[in-house]
Amino acid sequence: MIQVDNIQKRFAEQEVLRGVSFQVRQGSITTLIGRSGAGKSLLLRHLIGLDQPDIGKILIDGKDIVGMTTSELNTIRRRFGVLFQDGALFDSMSVRDNVAFPLKEHTKLSENEILDKVRQKLELVGLLSHGGKYPSELSGGMRKRVGLARALALGPDLVFFDEPTSGLDPITRGAIYRLIENTHIDGEITYFLVSHDITGVMAISDEVIMLHQGKIIAQGTPEDFRTNPDPVVQQFLLGSPDGPIAID
């Protein structure tokens, strides 16, 4: 379980996170939504321990990861899978080696067993025939899918997806959602997503959280969201340019 308690983060004059608190239920699919620039990716970086908040606590299974040493963090991160917004693939490695990286680092599998696993993961994201290519030889959506395969390689029980379906065609997007649903085990594996695809995430999420102006302004089931009376939430869900949220 993840519990975030009043985290604040500022860059010079800009207060990005202004006291963010929420919980992610163990074994759920929880999605964070919010406007571009709201601080979603930044919040995700905090949950992974890549950025430190100015104030606040981040408890993962009861342990506060704020201020932990790298070694302590790594014990916890071993259970993580992370898909970065821009993929963050190793550009000096082939697609296959990218997916194999966590397996080589954290398992004692033989070369062949690793190769098998890699093939299996690449098949899952529909890239089996592209294993020998390098990231610079892939399209944006393909890169995203390699990132997804890498994030899921170790069978992690806590996975962070930063916009898993942005930049994908509708069919691939559907396939990715199916992949997310199929690999998720209710009650055991926790998936935390960031996404702008309201329709898609409403369909697969157990819980939705909305970050707005540095705070969590709503949290609940997709149904709660649809019936949420807050005009800010409603405007966001409808994607209307008119309403309390100004376009700046």
Place this chain on the structure above:
Amino acid sequence: MRSDNFLESSIKGISEITQDWLADFGGILMFLGSFIYWTFKRPYRIREIFRQMDFVGVQSGMLIIMTGAFTGMVSALQGYNGMSRYGAGSLVGATTALALARELGPVLTGLMVVGRVGSAMTAEIGSMRNTQQIDAISSMAVAPIQYLVSPRIIATTLTLPFLSVVFGFSGMVGAYLIATQYLHIDAGAFMSGIKDYMTPNDVTQGLIKAFVFGFLLSLVACFKGYNAGGGARGVGVATTKSVVLSSVLILFSDYVMTTIMF
């Protein structure tokens, strides 16, 4: 008027650079600390070290042989020019050997490796930093210092003495050819001069220097890359600073070590 401006901007430049370096100093010390911590922690990345040794050593071989040969040839010519004035022209073998072993081998090898290897390390690690590849390594519970930095520093530090020897050796081949073929010095006299005047200590001093230069240049290169911000431009700036700082450090530490071991 022009020279005033030049002077003023030079002084300003120097003070800026000095401030920059002082600011770096603390950062480099911290970086050094975490390098030591992660290097002695398992797993040891032997394969990665060998890969880097290939890049630093084997792939620099031709460059070092060529620069070494030309340096040896020039040293022989210049040395002969000076020494023949007081009739010691046949000792050119010994003076060239001493210069190459004690000074030119390690220093010029260091500077060449800064240009070929140090710059590449800064650019590569810097671009990994800017495309979140370093974050990706962290997120997969691997320490980037251990995975990226330790193998590079270890490989460079261990390889530089070898390269320096290669440099010296090809320098001596060049000097021999110039001395015997062009200056018509007797081959026997050339060799016996070396035997008579050169001691193992001269070679050891050169090796120690090369070892230190390799360590300094790779430490600076990795530090600058690891902390490179600001996209492609930032990586460019970091690479320039890395090359300048490691070159200056090589010459400075050369002076310090020469004073100590004189």
